[in-house]
Amino acid sequence: MGRGPAFWAAMVAVVLAAAVYPLFSNDYTVGNAAYFLVWTFMAMGLGVVWGYCGALSFGQTAFFGLAGYAYGVITINIGSAYGLTWLALILSVGLGGAFALLIGYFMFYGRIKGVFIGIVTLSVTLVLETFMSQTAGPQWAIGTARLNGFNGMSGMPPLTVPWFSGDVVLYSGTALYYVLLAMVVAVYLGLRMLLNAPFGNVLVAIRENPERTEMLGYDIRLYQMLAFGLGGALAGLSGALYTAWGQYITPSSMGLTSAALPIVWVAVGGRRDITATLLGSVLVIAGFQSLTIYGSQYALVVMGALLVFTVMVTPDGVVATLMQRLGRIFGKAAR
Amino acid sequence: MELFTAIFSITYQFGDAFAFLVISCAGLAVIFGMMGVINLAHGEFIMCGAYVTAATARAGLALPVAILCGALAAAAIGMVLERTVMRHLYHRPMDSIIATWGISLIATQGVLILLGPTMQGVGTPLGSMALGDRSYSLYRLVLFAAAVGLLGGLYLLFYHTRFGVIARATIQRPAMARALGVDTRRIYGLTFGLGAGLAGLAGGLYAPTMTMVPTMGATFIVESFVTVVVGGADIFLGAAPAAAILAIIKASLTAWYGQLFGQIGLLVAVIVVIRIMPGGLSAVVKRWQR
Numbered sequence: 001m002g003r004g005p006a007f008w009a010a011m012v013a014v015v016l017a018a019a020v021y022p023l024f025s026n027d028y029t030v031g032n033a034a035y036f037l038v039w040t041f042m043a044m045g046l047g048v049v050w051g052y053c054g055a056l057s058f059g060q061t062a063f064f065g066l067a068g069y070a071y072g073v074i075t076i077n078i079g080s081a082y083g084l085t086w087l088a089l090i091l092s093v094g095l096g097g098a099f100a101l102l103i104g105y106f107m108f109y110g111r112i113k114g115v116f117i118g119i120v121t122l123s124v125t126l127v128l129e130t131f132m133s134q135t136a137g138p139q140w141a142i143g144t145a146r147l148n149g150f151n152g153m154s155g156m157p158p159l160t161v162p163w164f165s166g167d168v169v170l171y172s173g174t175a176l177y178y179v180l181l182a183m184v185v186a187v188y189l190g191l192r193m194l195l196n197a198p199f200g201n202v203l204v205a206i207r208e209n210p211e212r213t214e215m216l217g218y219d220i221r222l223y224q225m226l227a228f229g230l231g232g233a234l235a236g237l238s239g240a241l242y243t244a245w246g247q248y249i250t251p252s253s254m255g256l257t258s259a260a261l262p263i264v265w266v267a268v269g270g271r272r273d274i275t276a277t278l279l280g281s282v283l284v285i286a287g288f289q290s291l292t293i294y295g296s297q298y299a300l301v302v303m304g305a306l307l308v309f310t311v312m313v314t315p316d317g318v319v320a321t322l323m324q325r326l327g328r329i330f331g332k333a334a335r
Numbered sequence: 336m337e338l339f340t341a342i343f344s345i346t347y348q349f350g351d352a353f354a355f356l357v358i359s360c361a362g363l364a365v366i367f368g369m370m371g372v373i374n375l376a377h378g379e380f381i382m383c384g385a386y387v388t389a390a391t392a393r394a395g396l397a398l399p400v401a402i403l404c405g406a407l408a409a410a411a412i413g414m415v416l417e418r419t420v421m422r423h424l425y426h427r428p429m430d431s432i433i434a435t436w437g438i439s440l441i442a443t444q445g446v447l448i449l450l451g452p453t454m455q456g457v458g459t460p461l462g463s464m465a466l467g468d469r470s471y472s473l474y475r476l477v478l479f480a481a482a483v484g485l486l487g488g489l490y491l492l493f494y495h496t497r498f499g500v501i502a503r504a505t506i507q508r509p510a511m512a513r514a515l516g517v518d519t520r521r522i523y524g525l526t527f528g529l530g531a532g533l534a535g536l537a538g539g540l541y542a543p544t545m546t547m548v549p550t551m552g553a554t555f556i557v558e559s560f561v562t563v564v565v566g567g568a569d570i571f572l573g574a575a576p577a578a579a580i581l582a583i584i585k586a587s588l589t590a591w592y593g594q595l596f597g598q599i600g601l602l603v604a605v606i607v608v609i610r611i612m613p614g615g616l617s618a619v620v621k622r623w624q625r
Contacts, residue, residue, distance in 0.1 A: 056429055106606050115373045115428055119560045120605065126557050127602050256553050260436060267433050300444035307437030311430045312423060 018181055022174045030177050036285045037180040038241045043265045043281035044191060044274060045234025050263075051271030052195060053227040054207030056114075059103070059121025060235040060262045062128050065254035067096035067236030068243040069132070072156040073142045075244075085159045085244065092240040093233050100232020104225040111221075113210075125259050132251035152250030159244045176245070184278075187234070191274050203227055235262075257300070264303055268310045270320025280319035348590060351475050353582035354482035357575065358540055360559035360566075361485055362533030364574040367563055369506045369526055371428060372421065375435040377534055377559065378552020379442035384409040384535025385542040385551060386446070392457045392542075401457075402539030406532045413531020417524045425523070439552070446549040454547040474543065481540055485533075486575055502526055561601050565608045567615020577616050580604075 022030045042060055050056050070092035078084050107120055135147035147153060159179070194200055205213040206220050214220050243249045252258065269280015284306075291299040314321040359381065366374045374380075388405035392398055416438065424431040459474050493499035505512040505522040513519050537555065545551055562581055566573030584604055589597035612619050 056432065110606070110611075115432060116564060118373065118432055119564055123557050123561060123602050123605065126553075127598055130598055256550075257440075260440060263433065263436065297444065297448050301441050301448070304437040304440030304442075304444070307440070308420060308434050311434040311437070312420065315427070315430060 015181075015185055019178075022177060027174060030174050032289065034177040034180050035245060036282050036289070037177070037184050038245050039238055039262075039265070039285055040184055040278055040281050041187060041241070042235045042238035042262050043269070043277055044187060045231035045238075046262045046266045047271055047274050047277035048191065048195070048203070048234070049228055049231035050266060051273070051277060052200060052203040052207060053224055055224060055228065056118045056263075057121045057228070057231065058118045058259055058263065059125045060231065061254045061259045062103075062121070062125040063096040063100050063232040063235040064239035064242070064258075065125075065128060065132070065249070065251070066099055066239065067092040068239035068249040068253065069147070069153065070095045070236075071240035071243045072153040072249055073147075075156045076153075077142070085157060089159065089237075089240045089244070093236045096236020096239060097229050097233030100235075101225060101229035104228035104232070108221045108224040108228070122259065125254050126256070129251045129254040132254070150251060152248060152252075153243075154248045156243060156247050158247060159241075180241070183237075187237075188274070188278060195274060199223070199226075260303075264307055266317075268306055268318050270317025270323070272316055272320055273323075276317060276320035276323055280317060283319065345586070345590065347471055347475070348586040349582050350479040352586045352589075353578055354475070354478040355541075356558060356562045356578035356582055356585075357482040358478065358485060358537045359555040360562040360574055360578065361489065362530040362535075362537065363559045363563050364566065365489075365533060366527060366530035368567075368574070369502065370425070370523065370530075372425070372527075373428065373432045373435070374530065375432055375556075376416075376439040376442060377435075378554075378556040379439045380409045380413060380531045380534035380552075381538035381541075381555050382442070382446065382549065382552040383412060384538025385545065385547060386450070386454060386538075387535070388539035388542040389454060389457050389547055393455065398457065398460055398543070402536065402542075405539035405542070406536040409535020409538065410528045410532030413534075414524055414528035416531075417527035421527060422520070422523070443549045443552070450549070452548065457543050459543045472544075478540060485536075486571070490571055498525070557598075558601065561605045564605055565615055567617035572620045573615050573617030576620075580616075 021033070025033075042064055046057065046060050049060075071088050074088035074091055075085055078088065103121070103124060107117055112120060132147065133150045140147045159176070195203070202213065202218055202220075202223050205216075205218070206223060210220055239249075239253075242253070265281035265284045266277055268284050269278075270276030288299060288303065291302055310318060316324075362380065363374060363377050366372055366377075384402075384405035386405075387408040388398075388401045391404045392401035396404065420434055420438065421431065424434055459472060493503060501512070501517055502522050502525070504515075505517055505519045506526070509519050512522075538552075541555075545554070558581075562574055562577050565581060566575070566577030581601055581604060584600045585597040588600040608615070
């Protein structure tokens with residue numbers, strides 16, 4: 001995957017389709033699509049950590065929430081003039097990544113394996129949620145930004161791009177959609193390169209057989225920690241973008257239900273390949289969105305059932321399995 | 336007298352935290368420690384036990400009988416789930432996490448749809464006693480006794496009954512047990528049912544002290560997982576001492592700095608423990624025994 005003319009042709013076709021899509025649609029649906037794109041970074045990050053490196057993290061929303069709050073605090077303090085929101089974005093993503101590296105250091109250098117990774121990351125998320133929920137009082141403020149406890153923060157500025165004829169403010173809509181699309185393409189290609197490079201091969205080797213990889217002379221703890229940090233930074237990117245998109249973040253974005261969401265996307269989409277993860281996540285999020293609109297209270301039930309179904313019937317993920325089947329059919333036809 | 340009330344207060348809080356940790360992690364420890372399955376629907380079994388207990392208690396049953404009903408209902412559901420879903424996932428631990436997570440989502444939201452956002456609970460029985468200028472709920476003492484009794488009961492069950500011997504054999508060497516004529520599938524089912532039943536028991540015991548909401552299982556899940564992780568695979572060598580240590584940490588931090596720091600203390604403890612002894616307490620104890 002990721003090499004050869006077929007990949008690039010498909011890639012260009014998909015990006016073109018995504019680029020012309022707003023021309024045939026109204027502003028509201030495009031805004032919705034932008035919302036889906038916000039989440040894909042977290043899904044891709046989890047795809048790297050879980051699918052490639054084999055460490056199931058339940059804590060992606062911890063980094064999501066941390067970066068989301070950081071974006072809020074920083075932008076409220078420094079304002080949105082001169083496009084400083086991008087600085088805030090970079091800082092909050094860095095913070096998410098640094099926090100993930102720290103947790104990753106303790107976990108992987110402590111030789112935590114398998115299912116325990118899930119438990120530790122889940123505990124981190126839930127403790128962070130509890131912490132943010134009780135920051136209601138006025139003493140919980142950083143600079144001029146009140147954390148507001150359970151009610152969450154609001155009123156932070158959206159992303160702005162400084163432009164010659166006045167700043168372009170990226171409210172939910174077509175402009176934001178294009179910016180996000182460009183970011184998704186950039187992140188996807190970057191990950192693709194990284195995962196096709198030796199780094200990605202080592203990650204897969206660790207997933208398949210950690211002991212053997214270690215015998216070959218790789219410090220697997222370092223690789224796992226780096227992958228975890230990368231996943232955390234990507235989750236943080238989603239978090240900061242989410243805050244910028246809705247100008248709103250609450251502790252519940254780190255809660256149990258939210259922590260489940262990325263796992264559902266990646267599990268259902270397919271985790272063994274970043275392309276399947278990306279496509280699957282967009283599909284599942286979109287499907288989920290329409291479910292919440294038409295049958296709000298059944299959405300979670302359907303999601304749970306989807307998870308159980310995926311695990312029992314297509315353990316590699318629905319989209320990944322479909323891609324394999326199609327690949328086999330087309331492969332035969334070509335021969 | 337001043338000193339006595341202070342000591343009593345600290346002991347009481349320790350006992351309370353200890354009972355909570357032991358009772359809420361017993362079911363998890365059986366399912367995880369014996370079967371190696373991480374059951375993320377543990378909180379939902381607890382919720383199920385609590386709901387059934389509250390419903391039957393308000394229907395007129397005495398509270399102990401109602402709690403038993405709650406435990407049995409959770410055990411029955413657990414065995415059905417084992418038969419339909421878990422049985423296919425024993426060789427795929429990661430996938431079993433996801434499947435139980437899915438089940439937990441269905442259960443929480445399903446209960447919310449069927450029974451509404453909250454349910455009328457049962458009052459705390461036994462009243463309270465006053466000592467110094469504070470009053471203490473007597474029911475908490477019952478919970479402490481129940482925790483100790485639970486550990487004793489499980490010990491007897493696993494080390495002094497036929498079922499216990501067969502169950503331990505099945506879990507340690509499934510192929511060997513099968514060769515000796517043990518119906519291992521049945522044993523797996525029963526063990527999972529036992530774990531689920533213990534979760535239901537936890538829910539029943541704590542039903543009188545909590546608000547009944549569909550997400551109430553979440554309040555148990557972190558602390559029970561933390562206990563199991565610190566304790567390691569063995570219930571008696573691991574989970575029980577882990578619960579004692581964590582209870583001391585939690586009670587003292589909660590007394591000095593409040594609820595939140597109690598939780599953070601637990602988390603830090605778990606990371607430190609895993610950093611220095613990855614197999615949990617029970618691995619250390621076993622190595623030391625040898």
